[in-house]
Amino acid sequence: MKTIKLFSGIMLLAILVGACTSVRVATDYDRQVDFGKYKTFAFYKPGIDKAEISDLDKKRILRSIQYELQSRGYRLSENPDILVSIFTKEVDRVSVYNNVGWGWGWYGYPYWGGGYNSVSTETEGSLYIDLIDAGKKELVWQGKGTGYLVTNGNMAKKEERINEFVKEILAQFPPVTTQVASVEN
Template sequence: MKTAHKLLMLIAVVMTLTACTTLRTSSDYDKKIDFTGYKTYNFYDKGIARVKLNNLDKRRMLSAIEAEMNAKGFTKAAKPDLLVNLVVVARERVDVYNYGPGYYGWGGWGWGWRSPFWGPSMNSVDQYMEGTIIIDFLDPKQKILIWHGRGSGFNLDNMSKREERVQSGVKEILAQYPPK
């Protein structure tokens, strides 16, 4: 029966870690564009003004994008080659975990000393707002979208290490630029 207990604990740990995974990222781009010509960037003000985030998170996102763009060798300019747009979409997410029936008995887990039997299944529910971060690169001369990156799965209700999570999320998304 100790094996059943260990298996149940392993399943609980895996489910907990799965809920904390990194963003699911993807990107798309215009295959006709030569991305080597883009050297400067700035933010698309009209798009940034519409971002529905509190000012702390908005500044965190913009700062993380600036840091990644600078690390990639881009320079911020008044008349840029690229305009960077940011969109954050939120939706309510409910995760329900069923841990299956548990074993209660002598020396096992549970409440007090009982004769061995299989108990009822245990459930846990995790309800939170999940965000999708979208970063678009626009060519201001041609007035077209040239690259689209997104990261889904950001827990907007979790305040723990938020700045670090924003930075790593933006880094994951922009790791796909330039397209290979």
């Protein structure tokens, strides 16, 4: 019985830790666009300048985007097919835990023990990556990654987390489009 409880506790901990480290991704795109025509990219400075994060974090994000796109065969160009812009958003999540205990006391009588309250705050961030058709100046693809951020001052972990966000978001680009054949009656 003790091994089942121990195993259950370990599984719960693994699920909670996994939930805190994963990046939730959502994408949207224009279904009328042929994404196969895009071969080159550049960064869209006016959009990037509006992102409300430090210049150092912007550099980290842009380096990661550049690495991911180039590893997929896209080339950085002064005459690009697509422009890359970013947008960020942060939300502080506050959790309050009321820990009250109960158990069996003297002579088999149940007791209700006083507990303690604990409060934790975590920062959840969203990174949007927008891809804009350079010729038409129209948004053609948007990816959003949401997850908890590393804010404890460990720069290596922070950069690793940024790379994870970018990699997970761009894993959805280019979109896999399926053509539905029309059936005539």
